[in-house]
Amino acid sequence: MVAAMKVPGVENQYQYQVGGSLPSDAPSYVQRDADNLLYQSLRDRNFCYVFNSRQMGKSSLRVRTMQRLQANGDTVCGFIDLTEMGSAGLTKEQWYAGIIRTLVSSFELSETFKWRGWWKERQNLSIGNRLKYFIEEVLLTLIDKSRIVIFIDEIDSILSLNFGTDDLFSLILFCYNKRAENKNSPYSRLDFVLLGTATPYDLIKKYNWQMQIILDIGIAVDLQGFTLAESDSLITGLSLKARRPKVVLKEVLKWTAGQPFLTQKVCKIIHNLDLMIPAGKEAATVEKLVRSQIIQDWEYHDVPEHLKTVRDRILRSKESSSQLLKTYYIILQEGELKADDGNQDHLKLRLSGLVVKKKGNLQVANRIYQSIFDRQWVLKELNKLKTPPPVLVPRWMTAIAVSIFVTTVIVGIRFTGALQSWELSALDKLMQLRPPEPIDPRILVVAIAEEDLAKDGGISVSDKTVGEVIEKLEKYQPKVIGLNIFRDIPIREGAGGKLEHEKLLEILKKNNILAACNISDIKTPESTNFPSPPGILAENLGFTNITYDGDQILRRQILRQQKSKDCPTELSLSWQLIRKYLATKNITTPEKLQNSSFQVGNLKINSLQVHTGGYQISNPDDYRGYQILLNYRSSIQPKVPFTQVTATELLQEPINSKLPQLIKDRIILIGYTAQSKGDLHLTPYSSANPYRKMPGVFIHAHMISQILSAIEDGRPLLIALSWWRDTLWVLVYPLTGGLLLIYFKNRLISAIIIFTTPFIICILFFCLLLYGGIWMPLIPSFLSFLITLFLINILPLISEKRLYISYSKIKKKKINYRIILLLLIWFFTVGAGTGVGDSFSGGGSTDRPNRQRPAGGR
Amino acid sequence: MNEQEFAQIFAGLPTAQKTALLRVLKGETDESIAKSLGIKEAGVRKHIERVIQAFGLRNQPSEKRISKRPELFALFAQYQPELLSEKTLEIAEKVDLANVELQIRATTEIRLPEGQLPLDSKFYIPRPPVEENCYQMILQPGALIRIKAPQQMGKTSLMQKILHYAETKGCQKVFLDLGEVENAVLQDLDRFLRWFCDRVSRQLDIKPKLEDYWDNEILSSNSNCSDYFEEYLLPKISSSLILGLDNVELLFSSMTICQDFFGLLRTWHEYGKTQKTWKKLHLIVTYSTESYVQLDIDRSPFNVGLPVNLPEFTREQIEDLAKRYQLTLSSEEFNQIMDLLGGHPYLIQMALYHISHRQISVEELVNTSVDDRSIYRDHLLNHVDYLKKNPLLLESLKSAFSTKEEAMIFNDEQAYKLEDLGLIKKADDAHRSSKKENKFIPRCDLYRQYFSK
Incomplete structure (x- = not known):
């Protein structure tokens, strides 16, 4: 117990002094930095x-x-x-x-x-x-x-x-x-x-x-309030009245901020108490005392005079007091105001003691002043002077308003499509970041590589080879075979060629084999016109059309599309293969895809609509048919996450002992991988290396894989949120960021918020993409966050300027350049990370006449 | 009264009263006495009244205000005739001494409370910890005590107690009542300060040497005054000087004097922190209200030293006082008294005095409190007389007291004046509504009843 250690004689003599100077031997004198500064400066003859x-x-x-x-x-x-x-x-x-x-x-x-x-x-x-x-x-x-x-x-x-x-x-x-x-x-x-x-x-x-x-x-020599560390000498008098005098003193300083007069006064009130402040009750007791003996009826309790002198300094002259009150009102409402040493009002307020300068900002000196000279008081005094109070929007309200405004603008801009290419590149970056996934065990790709081509003369694989490949495959009981090679006409000229072709056509008529064609329309150039092989039923046909974005990158999958005369199927090759494969597993798929969504097994598939996710450009051609986003199966580039054999390897005798296993019960895709065939397509992975394109056969494999693994493995499909959900997400970050920034006035915390929020957004959105397959509005969120914080930092300065416009001698307000610089740096680092540069340099053109191509070759 | 008692009372008279008395006994007119002492005629009369009171010759309440001077002369003719002049002896002879003795016997047992209580009065009720704090404080070098309370709260009695206490500790005391000073003096700083220095010197039995130190050619009045104290008065005395200033609120009406004089006191107090000479000067001031004049903001306010607020009597203190009057009152009777008078020290003293004289029962006192038979009739009429000089104040007081509202609001100046008179007080927690306004309530029910009529 501290109290027991006191010498009785000292206790009685210990006095707090409220008002007037303390005698040179007063025990309650608090030595401050100013003491040493003044003494030392005088010793040094200054x-x-x-x-x-x-x-x-x-x-x-x-x-x-x-x-x-x-x-x-x-x-x-x-x-x-x-x-x-x-x-x-x-x-x-x-x-x-x-x-x-x-x-x-x-x-x-x-x-x-x-x-x-x-x-x-x-x-x-x-x-x-x-x-x-x-x-x-x-x-x-x-x-x-x-x-x-x-x-x-x-x-x-x-x-x-x-x-x-x-x-x-x-x-x-x-x-x-x-x-x-x-x-x-x-x-x-x-x-x-x-x-x-x-x-x-x-x-x-x-x-x-x-x-x-x-x-x-x-x-x-500037006199500041007592700090806790300096106030040791005040503890002596409290130790009689409190179990934990230091805690009491800390509570006292919370109210007085070390203002000497008030601190001595509160200490004296405690010193005169008849009771002992128990541990744990310090804050409540001090608050009660301060409220009842200083704040309530303060004019009555203000003995010796202190608060009245503070008041009188503010109100003494009618001309300046309304201006002082206004400025004080702002400080009271905003919590602080940038200090300006050239501004008379600021100096007068500081001289009254009501306001102190801390870290370059003016603040109300302590909680007691703040409770007495509160909003009501200022309004009352202003009313007496017939001066309207300054119109001030609370900062949190500003934050909310600015956030909503910025979000609306950003969403509006997004709606016009201006952000589309940028958002798509950002999506690509995130896609590339995903960890590799295991090879899909349902699919085997039979690749017609350069070596196979070379055997058949180098231009196209022969009908004979194709036939042999299919027959060889059939031996080992695959589930379905998709031939991603157009066989509308014989490859080799002459009678032999025709014979081979007819023989192949016979093979293709088998029920578990799907042939490919390309749906053409007016816009489709002749060179890519690949009709279906003659005599093949529509149900054994699938189209190979794929659709690009403006930057020529393939991100979508078409399930259904208007058929044409020479390619009489409404369904894509990949979807047909999926249907056939699922049929063997007794999972039915709808005959026609008419509605905007349908159910396969326990998977619901929604068709892509205009204005979903980053897709905002409404070109009806782009969204024709039934499309979904393509969630590429991730792999370490340039590998593909599918098992592949070349035709030569397949036809080799004796057959590799592992091959039968790779064929049995699988979906087999046969297609060109040879570079010379030119059936190569840009994918999100190409943005890291524009020359790395993906052969069409793998594109189809990805398409099949994403739907089947969604049904069978629960791997998410890539989806986008509805526009209003997106908008809410875009609003969340500026709102929280802005409010946090206002709540923590501390610069360091502001900087931390500004630096970390984009990271948090990135990580959060990446996780959502990885585990939920959700394509989040990354770019709009960044933009609204950064722009909002930028505005919140600028706005108060603008409004202050307006407030003082009538008042002369105003120095130029210093804009908080540091914060703005921070924001700019972020704008560019984050921008670079999400592919702003790419989209500006690469994928600029958004309106090519034809965005559809076949993924396959003859 | 025997010779010994007479000598005791005569010796115990304060210097100022004694000075005035001796001159009166010599037959000087009040006017000439006032002139030579530099005080008001009323001041002289007050001194003599106090002397009369000290000898137990106070008027009975039933009597009209008759001067008891002849009786006083008669007393002196009996015990110290050499102090009288022929003229006064003549007056004294006309008085029947037996009757005087009778009067004295009637009053010496219990005095009618008015003005300060004699130092040793058993009717002084201490209000702890006020006295102890003041005793402790007054002996500190360069001490300054500021006692603030409305009129008739016992300020002067407390100050006298403190002065007396300090005197027993070997200090020299000086007591100045600004109520004795002529208004014209209070309006002129130089005259006031000269009066001040002169009175202090005389009370210390030091020959005033103002002409040697006072030189307005060179110094301002304030500086002259400081110089006089520092160079002449303070070095002349070996012990500490306790200077009691009563009723300093009388200076508040003039802003310049108020500011300069209190600035001076503040400076002296500040000098006392570092300078040996000034450590000897200890100050006590009493005032009945805060200053309502706006002081210059470029000067430190007079907020130094130990502020003392005199609280009203508590129930225990009233019961204690009743015991001292040898009264046994029922709890119900105490309630009645307190309901009517609150804890107002003067009114309580009056009530108990009259009850103890068996002139009146508690019930009667309460029932007649505001009519013509009231024991407070003079007291209340005095207030009315004062208020009549300020009709606006009287009007607002009447209307405020008549309202049914629990608390009243006055403007600052009115509030200060009424609080000074002790007619109103700040609403305490019990009466305060939720709002933080500055609200007042009547000091006690007596006033409410009287002024709402």
């Missing part, structure tokens, strides 16, 4: 001044410093209180004589020096000269101590005198000039300290150049 708001401990600091200096033995201190002379009918002569009188008595010279006679004898001299002689002939002569320091308190009282006191300041300047001329001059023994509640501005206004110089050569 001119000092302490201009501060009332009751911040100036006089106590003076008493303490005088004592410390004199304790050195080589220094003697004098003290002038400029209010002593009074003001009624005061003349300049009397004022200066009063100073001389005070100095004489303060330095205890009245025994040896009869100043009245001395003063009268020199009445024909100017006051300035008399002062000089007094310093030279009297002070520097009669005082034998090597150092003399004169403290001049209540300097602000000169502001209301009706004569100038230039001579006093001239004297100070003169002394310091003398000393600058000659270091050994007797004047270097003399130092001055000015103390008061005045702004340098006010003093300079009255005593322009002199004061300017004086303040320039001087050291400004």
